[in-house]
Amino acid sequence: MNREEWATQIAALEQESAPVRKEPITVSRIVTTALRLVEAEGFDALTMRRVAAALQTGPASLYAHVRNKADLDDLLIGTLSRNVAVPAPDPQRWREQVLDVCGQLRDQFLRYPGIARAALSAPPANLDTLRITEGLLGIFLAGGVSPQSAAWAIDAVLLYVSGYTFESSLRGGQPDRAEMLARLRMLPVSRFPNVVEHVDTLNSGEGHERFEFALRLLLDGLTTAG
Amino acid sequence: MNREEWATQIAALEQESAPVRKEPITVSRIVTTALRLVEAEGFDALTMRRVAAALQTGPASLYAHVRNKADLDDLLIGTLSRNVAVPAPDPQRWREQVLDVCGQLRDQFLRYPGIARAALSAPPANLDTLRITEGLLGIFLAGGVSPQSAAWAIDAVLLYVSGYTFESSLRGGQPDRAEMLARLRMLPVSRFPNVVEHVDTLNSGEGHERFEFALRLLLDGLTTAG
DNA sequence: TCTACTCACGAACACTGTTCGAGTCAACTG
DNA sequence: CAGTTGACTCGAACAGTGTTCGTGAGTAGA
Numbered sequence: 001m002n003r004e005e006w007a008t009q010i011a012a013l014e015q016e017s018a019p020v021r022k023e024p025i026t027v028s029r030i031v032t033t034a035l036r037l038v039e040a041e042g043f044d045a046l047t048m049r050r051v052a053a054a055l056q057t058g059p060a061s062l063y064a065h066v067r068n069k070a071d072l073d074d075l076l077i078g079t080l081s082r083n084v085a086v087p088a089p090d091p092q093r094w095r096e097q098v099l100d101v102c103g104q105l106r107d108q109f110l111r112y113p114g115i116a117r118a119a120l121s122a123p124p125a126n127l128d129t130l131r132i133t134e135g136l137l138g139i140f141l142a143g144g145v146s147p148q149s150a151a152w153a154i155d156a157v158l159l160y161v162s163g164y165t166f167e168s169s170l171r172g173g174q175p176d177r178a179e180m181l182a183r184l185r186m187l188p189v190s191r192f193p194n195v196v197e198h199v200d201t202l203n204s205g206e207g208h209e210r211f212e213f214a215l216r217l218l219l220d221g222l223t224t225a226g
Numbered sequence: 227m228n229r230e231e232w233a234t235q236i237a238a239l240e241q242e243s244a245p246v247r248k249e250p251i252t253v254s255r256i257v258t259t260a261l262r263l264v265e266a267e268g269f270d271a272l273t274m275r276r277v278a279a280a281l282q283t284g285p286a287s288l289y290a291h292v293r294n295k296a297d298l299d300d301l302l303i304g305t306l307s308r309n310v311a312v313p314a315p316d317p318q319r320w321r322e323q324v325l326d327v328c329g330q331l332r333d334q335f336l337r338y339p340g341i342a343r344a345a346l347s348a349p350p351a352n353l354d355t356l357r358i359t360e361g362l363l364g365i366f367l368a369g370g371v372s373p374q375s376a377a378w379a380i381d382a383v384l385l386y387v388s389g390y391t392f393e394s395s396l397r398g399g400q401p402d403r404a405e406m407l408a409r410l411r412m413l414p415v416s417r418f419p420n421v422v423e424h425v426d427t428l429n430s431g432e433g434h435e436r437f438e439f440a441l442r443l444l445l446d447g448l449t450t451a452g
Numbered sequence: 453t454c455t456a457c458t459c460a461c462g463a464a465c466a467c468t469g470t471t472c473g474a475g476t477c478a479a480c481t482g
Numbered sequence: 483c484a485g486t487t488g489a490c491t492c493g494a495a496c497a498g499t500g501t502t503c504g505t506g507a508g509t510a511g512a
Contacts (some may be wrong), residue, residue, distance in 0.1 A: 024459080024460090025459085025460075047498085047499065047500080048499080048500060048501085049498085049499075049500090052461095057460070057461065058460085058461050058462065058463090059461090059499095059500080059501080060460080060461050060462075060463090060501080060502080060503090061459085061460050061461055063500095063501070063502080064458085064459055064460070064461095065459090068500085068501090069499095069500060069501090120346075120389065120392060120393065121396060125406055125409055125410070130413070130418065130421060131417075131418075133421060133428075134417070134418045134419075134420055134421045137420040137421060137424065137428075138419075138420050141420060147424045147427045148427055148430065149439075150424075151424065151427050151428045151430070152431065152435075152436050152439045152440065153440075153443065155436060155440070156386065156436075156439075156440035156443065159386065159389040159390065159393065159440075160382065160385065160386065160389070162389065163346065163385040163386070163388065163389040164385065166346060167346065167385065170347060180351055183351055184351070187356070191357075191360070192356065192357075192360045193360075193364075194360055194363040194364050194367060195356060195359060195360045195363060198363065198373045198376075198377060201373045201374055201377045202359075202363075202377045204374065204377070205378065209378075210378050210381060210382075213375075213378045213382075214378065214379075214381070214382035214385075214444070216447065217379065217382065217443070217444050217447035217448060218440070218443050218444060218447060219447070220446075220447040221442065221443035221444060221445070221446040221447035222443060250490080250491095251490080251491080273467085273468065273469080274468085274469060274470085275467085275468075275469090278492095283491075283492065284491085284492050284493065284494090285468095285469080285470080285492090286470085286471080286472090286491080286492050286493075286494090287490085287491055287492055289469095289470070289471080290489080290490055290491075290492095291490090294469085294470090295468095295469060295470090453512100454511105454512085455510100455511085455512080456509100456510085456511080456512100457508105457509090457510085457511100458507105458508090458509085458510100459506105459507090459508085459509100460505100460506085460507080460508095461504100461505090461506090461507105462503105462504100462505090462506105463502105463503085463504095463505105464501105464502085464503085464504105465500105465501085465502080465503100466499100466500095466501090467498100467499075467500085467501100468497100468498075468499060468500100469496105469497095469498085469499100470495105470496085470497090470498105471494105471495085471496080471497105472493105472494085472495085472496100473492100473493100473494095474491105474492095474493090474494105475490105475491080475492085475493100476489105476490080476491075476492100477488105477489090477490080477491095478487105478488095478489085478490100479486105479487090479488090479489100480485105480486090480487080480488095481484100481485080481486080481487090482483105482484090482485085482486095
């Protein structure tokens with residue numbers, strides 16, 4: 001027995017006396033750690049190494065619980081989807097209900113900047129996102145929308161939510177706003193008459209006005225399309 | 227003069243006699259090479275190293291012409307945008323005109339699989355994409371849509387095109403279709419009654435039916451919203 | 453007590469984008 | 483014509499990425 005082994009045995013002894021066993025790595029620990037990381041530093045900072053480091057281990061340890069980075073991403077949006085409450089269909093208020101669900105999803109995505117990229121890449125067959133699809137489908141059908149229109153509308157609506165939140169997290173820096181306006185005003189009127197004339201209109205939209213506008217457009221179109 | 231310099235001089239001599247000077251690297255050569263690469267192997271294969279290798283040089287050489295990888299991405303979607311023909315506004319056919327422009331953009335994106343990711347990340351102030359925004363704005367206004375609605379609708383429409391093409395290039399493999407259907411059918415009816423009942427409807431949509439449906443939804447909603 | 457078997461993880465591999473600095477070459481300048 | 487400037491080229495390297503291999507420890511079952 002060399003000196004190193006000797007030290008290991010002593011360490012083991014200490015562990016027995018103070019059983020602060022290192023907590024085992026689990027999928028849920030990985031997921032919560034990853035989410036905390038994304039919330040604090042954005043989706044780009046989410047690397048296997050950083051998650052592993054936060055769990056005080058090496059990157060290889062994660063692969064016993066998670067197939068891939070893509071797999072981890074899926075788990076994340078699954079967890080986020082699970083936080084969305086899907087209401088029981090109320091035929092009178094189906095539009096508001098859809099807006100409500102989308103709003104919840106939007107807020108979940110916005111809370112974790114950049115995670116919408118994972119949502120866009122995630123397979124639509126994820127069980128947790130399917131729960132939302134199921135709920136939306138119920139709401140649409142209760143509202144009298146045809147199955148075909150409902151199916152395609154759900155696709156469009158979810159796609160929009162992901163796209164919207166993804167773009168929002170890109171333009172996280174607000175100082176762009178003034179700079180952007182200035183640049184747009186520099187455009188030659190000869191080539192960009194409409195843009196220059198409506199600069200302020202183009203960049204308007206406080207809060208989630210654009211978000212609601214687009215979704216209402218989709219839903220209002222639905223009623224006329226039957 | 228050592229032996230190496232001597233060899234260099236001789237090489238220079240040969241160059242004079244056969245002036246096959248290595249063509250200089252230009253931005254446009256980089257862009258076309260990159261596009262060819264994306265077309266053949268997808269956006270993920272687009273790395274600075276591979277572009278450089280295709281130009282028979284090292285990655286460092288590119289940075290004299292291109293600030294960033296992100297910069298290169300911008301250049302790519304700029305080039306693609308330049309291939310889109312924006313028609314002069316015809317008040318009677320404004321909806322068809324919008325669909326036409328979006329269809330062109332869609333086809334450009336689909337031709338280069340995965341490049342829509344760059345479109346989503348690209349700043350909306352790109353001069354070439356602004357040309358399309360300008361054109362669309364003209365078409366909408368000619369159609370009698372209010373500037374505010376037009377501005378937000380353009381946003382939604384372009385976002386949808388990017389999202390749609392991005393998703394399409396992800397699910398490039400068609401064999402998923404049958405597999406996906408089978409998986410959906412395995413769902414417990416108790417929890418997913420609507421999804422299970424309308425499985426075939428959910429996965430329906432040949433060609434770009436979904437694409438046109440979603441866009442028409444947006445445009446039809448516009449008329450009622452004024 | 454011995455044996456499976458799962459999990460932890462150090463080390464390494466093949467990549468990525470990007471920078472540094474030395475070198476080459478053309479064109480303007482005194 | 484000589485000299486300098488400035489733009490372009492690019493080998494080498496750095497810091498990071500996802501992922502795999504193989505070793506080793508620990509636990510549960512026979």
